[in-house]
Amino acid sequence: MVYSSSILPLNVRDISFEARGKRLIKDLSFTIDAGSRTMILGANGAGKSLLLRLCHGLLDPMAGVVDWNGNATFSKHVRERQAMVFQRPVMLRRTSIANIEYTLKLRGVDKAERSERAYEILKRIGLGRLANQPARVLSFGEQQRLAMARAWVINPEVLFLDEPSASLDPSATHSIEETISAIAESGTTIIMTTHDLGQARRLGTDVMFMHRGRLLEYTSAESFFEGPQNDLAQAFLRGDLLWWKRKEPYPGGGIDQGALRNKED
Amino acid sequence: MDEFWSAFSAAFGLIAHFDQNLIEIVGLSLQVSLSAVFISALIGLPIGAGLVLIPFRGKQVVVVVLNALMGLPPVVVGLMVYLVLSRSGPLGVLGLLFTPTAMIIAQVLLITPIIAALTRQVVQELWSEYEEQLLSLGCGPIRSIPTLLWDGRFSLITSILAGFGRASAEVGAVMIVGGNIDHVTRVMTTAIALEVSKGDLSLALGLGIVLLSLSIGINAAAFMLSEFAKKRIGA
Secondary structure, X not given: OOOOOOOOOEEEEXXXXXXXXXXXXXXXXXXXXXXXXXXXXXXXXXXXXXXXXXXXXXXXXXXXXXXXXXXXXXXXXXXXXXXXXXXXXXXXOOEHHHXXXXXXXXXXXXXXXXXXXXXXXXXXXXXXXXXXXXXXXXXXXXXXXXXXXXXXXXXXXXXEEEOOOOOOOHHHHHHHHHHHHHHHHOOOEEEEEOOOHHHHHHHOOEEEEEEOOEEEEEEEHHHHHHXXXXXXXXXXXXXXXXXXXXXXXXXXXXXXXXXXXXXXX | OHHHHHHHHHHHHHHHOOXXXXXXXXXXXXXXXXXHHHHHHHHHHHHHHHHHHOOOOOHHHHHHHHXXXXXXXXXXXXXXXXXXXXXOOOOHHHOOOOOHHHHHHHHHHHHHHHHHHXXXXXXXXXXXXXXXXXXXXXXXXXXXXXXXXXXXXXXXXXXXXXXHHHHHHOOHHHHHHHXXXXXXXXXXXXXXXXXXXXXOHHHHHHHHHHHHHHHHHHHHHHHHHHHHHHHHHOO
């Protein structure tokens, strides 16, 4: 897929976000280029899902800038070039195909083309036979695939995925991963949160590691899985539980921006 | 006891033989109540949805007032409409008092808050679930109103049926503004009240049976709709 006037790269500069007096995202900066598959790793409460929402424009940062290829405002053009799939798929109270058609309708696609494209994408992800089933009675895994089809049908330049295979069995996870790979191969840049190290290894070209609202490591997937520089990332990779370190300073001075290893380093 | 059974027998006889007087009263009742429900739905549905999706100052106060208006005493509404439409009232020149139109106005005032408040609850629940997804798809709050009303259609029809139930069973307001004039503004509830006071129990019972059947029919329709919705859209 070739996009005219691309919205990438995504440049996030010094963004912070707080709720109820607590800073949940702290001075994050990074750049994501077109064509990458960035896996955001971290324990619960690291701020992964919140970061996706800030980048996707569902929330505004309290400080800093989310800049899409030099466009710091979340314009219609920027919004229409991206999509997001949430951890718990939200299905409209309609049939599977009507859920897809709805997205196309919002994008101004005419009625005849809507049905054709919606059915095509359903077949592509293996849900063609469920086109006329009410979306909300599908299994959780099928709903999640339908949510991905709903995002994919608009050919987004960037797709945000918030733990799309959480709570799914290996078979359903495999289907989701196949769909993600197919979407990425069609030219969509993937930015995805996951707890699953194996999944990050299978899907990612780049890895971000977050802990308590900070970005501690951002590097290529290969480099991350060979040996991350940050002590907490190393502990996470070993499978250690990170919660007990809460009151302690970040190992290796990771709390300071200077200790963060950016992808460019 | 004989009188009791003979009244029932006469009542069923009136229904079975499509008594002209009974049919006329039932017909006017349906005309008034269905018109009122239609107008109230046109007003109440967007108000209910707007209360969820349009931000404005004092929204909580409006919600509290709307909920309070659900329990409006019909006689008070009847009195207010009477004062407005009476000869000396601001709209007296329209000559609407003691007409079916006046009765429709009174019923609209009574049931619009019910439909609006129930719509607000349905839309609020849906919006809590859909908000992030719709915003992500590029559908803002105002544009979401038709989507939410459509996806909540089965629950909203139940709300509208509740409004119809209230309208068709209401007596105080229509008695005051309609005047219970034979062949002009006599509806089921006012006719029952009058016939009982006259001691003509057969017509009162016949109308009562129709009214009760209507009420049971409405509840059955609401139940079936809810079951249908579960099967059809997984709601």
